[in-house]
Structure formats: structure tokens, C-alpha cells
Amino acid sequence: MPEEQTRVVVIYGFLGSGKTTLMLHLAKRITASGKRAAIVVNEAGKVPVDGKLLTAAGLPVREIFAGCICCSVVGDFIETLGALVGSREFSRVFVEPSGMADAPRLFESLHRHGGFPLWKILVLDGVRLPLLMKAARPLMEGQIREADIILLNKEDAIDGDDKDSLIGLIEKSVHHAPVYPVSVLSGIPDGLMNELL
Amino acid sequence: MEFSTYSEKWKLSECGVQPYALLRFVLEACSRRLPPDALGHAKAFAEFTGGRVFASSTLTPFGVSLRSEGYYEGGACDVGITLVFMGLTMQFLKDVLSGAANEEVLKQAGCVIIERMEV
Numbered sequence: 001m002p003e004e005q006t007r008v009v010v011i012y013g014f015l016g017s018g019k020t021t022l023m024l025h026l027a028k029r030i031t032a033s034g035k036r037a038a039i040v041v042n043e044a045g046k047v048p049v050d051g052k053l054l055t056a057a058g059l060p061v062r063e064i065f066a067g068c069i070c071c072s073v074v075g076d077f078i079e080t081l082g083a084l085v086g087s088r089e090f091s092r093v094f095v096e097p098s099g100m101a102d103a104p105r106l107f108e109s110l111h112r113h114g115g116f117p118l119w120k121i122l123v124l125d126g127v128r129l130p131l132l133m134k135a136a137r138p139l140m141e142g143q144i145r146e147a148d149i150i151l152l153n154k155e156d157a158i159d160g161d162d163k164d165s166l167i168g169l170i171e172k173s174v175h176h177a178p179v180y181p182v183s184v185l186s187g188i189p190d191g192l193m194n195e196l197l
Numbered sequence: 198m199e200f201s202t203y204s205e206k207w208k209l210s211e212c213g214v215q216p217y218a219l220l221r222f223v224l225e226a227c228s229r230r231l232p233p234d235a236l237g238h239a240k241a242f243a244e245f246t247g248g249r250v251f252a253s254s255t256l257t258p259f260g261v262s263l264r265s266e267g268y269y270e271g272g273a274c275d276v277g278i279t280l281v282f283m284g285l286t287m288q289f290l291k292d293v294l295s296g297a298a299n300e301e302v303l304k305q306a307g308c309v310i311i312e313r314m315e316v
Contacts, residue, residue, distance in 0.1 A: 015281055016238030016255035021262070045279025046204040046316045049240035053251045053264065099238065099281065100200045128236065128255065135236055136283065139198055185262065 006085045008093050008116040009197070012106070012143065013123035014132055015099030018153040018184040020050050022123055023094050025188055026196060027059050035091035038062070038084050042069040042077070044098040069097055070106035078113045085116055092197070103143045121196060122147035122177070123184070126154045129166055144173040149196065155181035200237070203290035204279040204316045205298075212274040213307020216243035217265050220252040222306060223278065226297035228259040237282030245274040277316075291315070 009026070011019045023039065030037040041050045042064045051063040062080050067073035084093045097106055103122075110116060122143050125132070129152075132140050144150065152158075152166060158181075167179050180192055188196065212219055220241045227239060234257065241252045248267015254260060280290045303310060 015236070015283075016253070020253070043279075044200075044281040045202045045240065047206065047240070047242070047277035047279040049242050049251060049253075049277060049279060052242055052244075052249070056249065056251075056266070100198075100283075125255070127258070131234060132236060135234075136198055 006090050009119045010095045011121045012097050017123040017125040019096050019123050022184045023096055030092050037092045038090045039094045041096045042098045068101055070101040074109045103146045107146050120148045122150045123153050126152045126158045141173045144175045147177040150177045150179045152181045153184050156183040200283050201287040202281045203287050206314050206316055207276040208312040209274045209308050210311050211309040216269050216274055217250045217263050219306050221261050222302045223297055224254045224261050226301040227293050228256040230293040235282055239280045241278040243276045245269050
């Protein structure tokens with residue numbers, strides 16, 4: 001049984017930004033250190049791909065289907081999360097909202113209903129960020145405003161000058177969080193991994 | 198912002214290629230049918246005796262991330278695919294996946310389908 005308080009780590013971002021891959025890295029790191037981690041995943045579709053993938057990695061997973069945890073199934077979500085945190089069995093509970101989630105709405109619900117100690121990691125797709133900021137600006141700005149830490153993912157596919165302009169684009173959205181360019185698929189450097197956890 | 202999802206499950210009695218290749222072919226064929234600026238992603242899995250494969254892709258631009266365990270040596274294979282995109286209708290996504298599956302992939306890959314269902 002962990003002595004520290006269970007921390008709820010929310011890994012959020014748009015569809016295809018790299019959330020599930022990051023969660024696998026983080027959950028494996030936690031379990032490798034001898035602590036226990038649980039995962040709550042809200043699948044966007046009706047085929048449980050993420051749940052199967054995470055379960056196959058040996059992690060305890062609770063899946064929430066048939067709606068988004070920021071709105072239509074928020075009650076189920078809060079109840080599930082409350083049970084995991086209340087069990088005091090886990091050092092970390094990782095939450096992956098669907099890539100469609102409205103971040104401010106989600107975090108307001110978590111604050112109002114649960115009062116859980118939250119750590120909010122935003123994963124941004126560096127390749128598609130300019131397009132996303134044009135096509136879905138309110139959604140993206142809401143995500144950026146809420147973050148405690150921002151990972152600008154897929155940096156290996158971005159030119160150096162473009163990386164600077166992308167960070168500028170993020171900073172225009174008024175945030176207080178540090179921004180780290182990364183390639184989640186290639187792995188997270190140890191120093192940053194410690195900061196994320 | 199409106200999002201649509203479309204998902205299918207397939208039961209195959211035989212898959213003529215390695216399941217990771219099947220998933221890649223299907224997702225690549227979907228990618229060719231989407232508008233180049235479409236925003237969303239696709240996820241898929243295949244499960245067979247002795248292993249499984251997971252695939253994910255934003256489809257635009259095309260590139261697929263695959264995680265594979267085990268080696269397919271023939272026989273039954275279950276497949277699940279889901280598409281989630283912003284600003285496209287469910288019917289459009291259904292047409293994308295159906296077109297990709299029917300016209301390009303399943304026959305060419307030598308797959309024998311027992312059941313194909315929308316979920």
C-alpha cells in the first residue's frame with residue numbers, strides 16, 4: 001500500500017496526438033519502480049482498441065464507453081475514478097480522455113465533483129498543430145490554458161525553425177505551462193519523465 | 198465542433214497476409230479516401246491464436262504506428278477498426294471504411310470473411 005497520496009494524472013490532447021503511447025511509457029515507468037498504477041480510458045469509438053492495448057501491457061484498465069467523460073458519462077467517470085483513488089491501492093491513476101474531450105469542462109467537473117489532486121499533461125501533435133489551431137481553435141486554446149505541462153509531440157517530424165514558431169503559436173494561447181518538444185514514440189528522456197510523474 | 202465515429206468488427210476464418218499488413222493496407226486505403234486536411238484518427242486491432250496487433254494512425258498525413266506480438270500462422274483472426282474524425286459524417290466514414298475494405302483490401306489480401314458487423 002503506497003504511503004503517498006494517489007495522484008491523478010490526466011493525459012489529454014486531440015485525436016492522434018500520442019496520448020496512449022505516452023501513457024504506456026509512464027505507466028510502465030511507475031510499475032518498474034515497484035509502485036502500482038491504474039488507468040481509466042475513455043474510448044472515442046465502440047471498438048476497445050486502447051483498452052486491449054493497455055491490458056495487454058499488464059496494466060489494470062477501466063474503460064468508459066458510450067459517451068465522453070467531459071459531458072454525457074461524467075457521472076460514471078467520477079464514480080470510477082473515486083473508487084480507484086479511494087482504494088489507496090495505486091500510486092498513480094492515469095486518465096486518458098477521448099481526443100474529442102472539452103478540457104475546461106472536464107477539469108471543472110473533476111474539480112467540482114471529486115476534488116482529486118490532479119496533474120494535467122497536454123500532448124500536442126506538432127505536425128498538425130497549425131491546422132488544428134485554424135480548424136479547432138477554441139478546443140485547442142481551451143486545452144492549452146488548462147495544462148500543467150505541454151508536450152509538443154512528433155518533434156522528429158518538425159524542422160528546427162518550425163519548432164520555434166509552433167512554440168510561439170502555443171504561447172499566444174496564454175498559458176502558464178512549460179513546453180517540451182518530444183518524440184513520444186522514440187521515448188521520453190529520464191529528466192522529463194521524472195517531471196511528468 | 199462536431200465529431201463522428203464509425204466502428205466495425207470483422208471475423209475472418211483466414212487472413213492471407215500477416216495481420217499487421219492487413220491493418221496497414223486497410224488504414225492506407227482509408228487514408229486515400231479522406232480529404233487531405235481531415236482531422237481525426239483511426240485505431241485498429243487484430244487478434245489471432247498466439248498473438249495480436251495494434252495499429253493507430255492520423256491517416257492524414259498517412260503513417261501508421263504498429264505494435265505486434267506473436268506470429269500469425271493461419272486460421273481465424275478477429276479485427277476491430279474505429280475511425281473518429283471532426284467535421285465528417287458517420288455515413289462518410291462508413292463509406293470510407295467500406296470502400297477501403299471491399300474494393301481494395303480484403304479480397305486482395307486473401308481474407309475469408311465469416312462476419313462483418315457495424316458496432
